[in-house]
Amino acid sequence: MILDIIRKCENIVSHYVYINRMYGLQDEEYRLSRLFIDDNAQVYSISAFNKGHLKQWLLTNSDVHDYAEDMDDISLPKLKYLEFVLRFSKLYLEPSDSDFCISIVTYNPKPIHLSTLQSCQPNQYCFELLHSSPSTAYALSHRLLNILIRHQMLRCYLKSPEEDSSHIDLLCAFMYRETVYLARRGFFVRDMFLEHIAICAMRGYEEFHRRNWFNKVLSWINDEGCIQENPNCEYNTTSLLLKRNAGDEVMRKKLRRELRNELLKECHDHPMALVMIVLAHGIRYAVHYMSEVTYPLI
Template sequence: MRSHLLLLLSCALVLFHGEGQPVEVSELLRALDKAVGFFQREFRQINLDGVVGFGILNGKCSVRIDGFLSRALNAEWGGLGSVNPNVSFPTQWFYHLFCIRNCQVRQICRSFPNLSPGLAPSTAELGEALRRWPPADHSMDANSAGHVSKVRKMMQRLDGTLQQASYTLQESDPSYFREFEPILDSGFWSLPKMWNTTSPRLVYPAFQEVACFSEQLSDKCIALLLGTWKDNGTPCIVTNSCRNLMTRFGCADYSLSHQLLYFMIGQMKGCSNILQGERRGSRINMTGREYERIFCSNMMKRNVAFENSGFPVETHDIFMENIMLCGMAGYSDFYKSSWLRQILAWQDTEEGCFGRHEGLAKSRMQERKVLEIMELHKRVKRREKTLHDGCSSHMTAVAVSALGGYLDYYQTEQDVTKRPLA
């Protein structure tokens, strides 16, 4: 029993081992803490995409906190029902008892709200439960408890700032805010954890040189799914035009990532009709998950190409967006330790944001090259903002979401005792 808990807690120490220098979770938490500090200072200037990125991070932190105590309880008891299968206690009681028994984890427990009214056990009930609790032969690892406490405090900072940022967006750009308000909710970004890997057999023979569709058209198709295309609009509307664009093969970069995003939002919104009406014979029986795997396999191909080219500055944003989206979609091979190390290296150590050093360090000629490439792909982020300190709102958003994905995957899903980091 003790060994199981220690193996669980080892996930909170050095998780990102394998290729190159190991990355400790404390280093990842420091990077996220700096980014959250930047968000707290600059939320009035950050656009909607940026706020969504920090909302996704907040959702991932919430899942991690909720899962931590559950897994620790299971490790100590071998399952909540193993104490006495004939007696049922509310789950919150078990959290309470666990906090009492493990003094080193009390710093986490103090940050949790009190038990809900009506669920708090009486003194007699607590005494009986503690009497039946198995003898403790181990204690909570102090470093692990400290890490979880830091995540909880980071969540508390994010909660307040996200509320203020949403209010600011509603005031400054009400129509755009109304169109995408549902995705500002941290709870919106919840997908089943079914881990998969990409396949080289699914990559396109070639990518198109220009974008498959404009950002405006992508926004319109997503709004039809969300039901925000008008006040009290019907959700899950899929036009033939949107279906054909979002299932078109050969798209690259932002068009490709938005195809995946379209399917993911459809899944989170509960839209089961995206592929209804498909008339192409070879695709009639294809599922949404099959399309997602094709998209992520090609996004993997693009990311590997960016890596092999030495990560040109103009690829940083889409590189991290690919990791963010495909990681959320369940493709674990995007969580490479070398890519994590690269993302951490791109963070501005002074401001905590991303994209700042690139604008300062590159010459005007290189900046013109970036603009030419963006024009070639016809991807103009209409509401992307380079902030007064040179930071990129969109790049910071995709970076923190990607880093939150690493924290999510390696702390809770990967069995580090059996599967080495690829």
Template structure:
């Protein structure tokens, strides 16, 4: 009987290993490597050795390790749920893996370039003005994906073709508006139904170095939302409207249509598009796939920022 159980366990582990190999390009391989980094003394020693001369407050070091522990816990949860998660979680883990890999590549003096092709249809759709909420963060994400894949020259050509501002200016405008929305969420004491969006905003603008998002108070809020026992994030599984709007004023600047971002009947001066309501994927114990993924991505940006700050203090 015991041999049968051992045989079944072996077959189960073999099947799981095969499944992981199939999915290694999208989730398991790189994030799992990241978990190993966070679990081993080598990764911590890398931080200590690289920044041993840094003059930083103990509070910063403590917050860094608290965030590392939180990130490790969330990644381990996503790893345990790799058969059930959706694309949202894959993207979140790839974002944090990419950011920390860049950090390590800089230390190891490595780099790579990937060619690309920018679709005219996608460019027009993903750079339309007057969006806010998730639609605005997704516009920024589109630009970041292009930059990460070496598409800067192609994107500049597209924006010239469509008589738009430079890619850097588009990104700056997006993050300025996103920061205003994030500050409003903070001002409203972080309503639960905005946790998901808030962490997505911090992740995406943090990725391009928008340092105004790197607030220790904001980070502590994010860490407090995690289920420490499991590693995931809970909440309302219904996300906000995928498409939200900005109404231009008479001077052409962009303002929020409504302080609480509820969509009234669309006025004739506002641009109208199809709206799609987004739903979360609920994992075990009521954990939310997208919310956990954006938390992981946001934590990755905060960790990168704190490490870069420590490096600067070590070598001013």
């Protein structure tokens, strides 16, 4: 069954690349799709499970953002965090900036050998975005995603192999602190919780492989195999957006309509994709440690 799923996914990617080929490499979406054709580099760069890599960052402050301590003692209000989820200033990584910086990875030459890293093709605009502060919520996870795609798909580094590795540790440490905060506050933004685990667990950090977290994720899946965002998150996010657009009744009607549509959906696309990745991490972790267990002969 798993092999069948893999083959179907390969067919979907190949078909998607094929139908967009006419746009060429000048098209951002076509460039993004091409990144996923060859998965050899991704398989080769899967990180081994590790303990303690995040330790030096977990109880320290840095310039990543100013709210880590408030998250650690869960004094940060939920609505304040939701503002981070929605807000993008010039120091945050805009979704369009993230997509662009991911898409240009395809311009890097293919690695000569998958066991070694080469320097990424320089782009000062993206370099500054990926190393700027502050970073919270999606801005934080998309900085890491950009760096990991370079590292794991094209086997290249932005600064140096050592500095990039340290930066990945730093970002995942702060993502872990956010993940713990979300868990302790009742998993009030499921998509964000899932995204942090999905991305950082690829690096083998055992901090992200918690049985109770995997069980919680499983509890969100209904009998049809679908998952929805936390309804309170949908209500509160829409409430914040309505306040932002207090003088625009057309936009307010649109926001209310979108909320109704989201609440009626049984399957929310982005959380569904993340759930599959998160559960794959859980299976890999379980299989890894089951293989180390010696069962007595009967």
